[in-house]
Amino acid sequence: MLKNWNKLPEYMRTDEVRPYYDLLQRKKLSLFFKRVFDIVVSLIMIILCSPILLIISLLIVKDSKGGVFYRQERVTQYGRVFRIFKFRTMVQNADQIGTQVTVSNDSRITKIGSKLRNCRLDELPQLFNIFLGDSGIIGTTKKNLDFTRVSLA
Numbered sequence: 001m002l003k004n005w006n007k008l009p010e011y012m013r014t015d016e017v018r019p020y021y022d023l024l025q026r027k028k029l030s031l032f033f034k035r036v037f038d039i040v041v042s043l044i045m046i047i048l049c050s051p052i053l054l055i056i057s058l059l060i061v062k063d064s065k066g067g068v069f070y071r072q073e074r075v076t077q078y079g080r081v082f083r084i085f086k087f088r089t090m091v092q093n094a095d096q097i098g099t100q101v102t103v104s105n106d107s108r109i110t111k112i113g114s115k116l117r118n119c120r121l122d123e124l125p126q127l128f129n130i131f132l133g134d135s136g137i138i139g140t141t142k143k144n145l146d147f148t149r150v151s152l153a
Contacts (some may be wrong), residue, residue: 032106038137042130049124054120056087056112063112066092082134085125089113097116 005013005084024031046053057068070088077079091097094108109117116122129135 001022002031007009038130041137042127046127046131049127051125056116060088064091064110085128087116087125089116089133
């Protein structure tokens, strides 16, 4: 689960990183149970939230053209790339229409998207990222034990 020190990228094998690596090395069992916790809790939450996920998906489809999910590449602190799941809250191809930064009263935000953003419900699909091991409910995950941290926003 934890990468071998010698297999870490050279820029990470520093005197500053070594104490954290040694600490994680001693907590392998805790990291294993943390990953099991992430899988179980995210799966339960996905099942419990599935009616909400379905309703939101239908509202997005009804509100505007385009897919239900927005997938964006995110880069962890140490350069590992993953694609995050979010509900689409803007018009299709919004990143090609305007800036990458969303401003208040942005015309690209859909009617349902505005409501989802206000309640932070656009973040619910990140449960799939947790289940897949791209992020964790809290702290470090199995796939990014090379000292990268991603948390549910």
